[in-house]
Amino acid sequence: xxxxxxxxxxxxxxxxxxxxxxxxxxxxxxxxxxxxxxxxxxxxxxxxxxxxxxxxxxxxxxxxxxxxxxxxxxxxxxxxxxxxxxxxxxxxxxxxxxxxxxx
Numbered sequence: 001x002x003x004x005x006x007x008x009x010x011x012x013x014x015x016x017x018x019x020x021x022x023x024x025x026x027x028x029x030x031x032x033x034x035x036x037x038x039x040x041x042x043x044x045x046x047x048x049x050x051x052x053x054x055x056x057x058x059x060x061x062x063x064x065x066x067x068x069x070x071x072x073x074x075x076x077x078x079x080x081x082x083x084x085x086x087x088x089x090x091x092x093x094x095x096x097x098x099x100x101x102x103x
Contacts (some may be wrong), residue, residue, distance in 0.1 A: 031089045038082035063084040 024030050049068045059067075 028089070028093070031086050034082055035086045038079045042075060042079045045072055 002100060049072055053064055
């Protein structure tokens with residue numbers, strides 16, 4: 001095997017991926033994808049909670065509430081962190097975070 005060809009191949013792969021990452025970073029697509037994913041996780045958790053609560057599996061209302069609260073609590077904290085990350089990222093990109101210049 002020719003090691004030089006393998007190194008060249010990996011150089012091409014790395015250059016391609018770094019170009020893709022640059023495009024995603026400059027268009028701020030990563031933070032938007034993360035926000036949409038957070039919304040999706042939250043929606044899935046709420047859908048699951050509705051199905052779990054309406055299922056008659058013999059659990060008492062208190063037990064169902066405890067399980068739903070444990071799951072939705074973690075998902076809500078995660079979603080709050082995603083929204084906070086998104087807002088802080090937007091504030092860094094805009095001039096809103098900068099105080100106005102003094103005359």
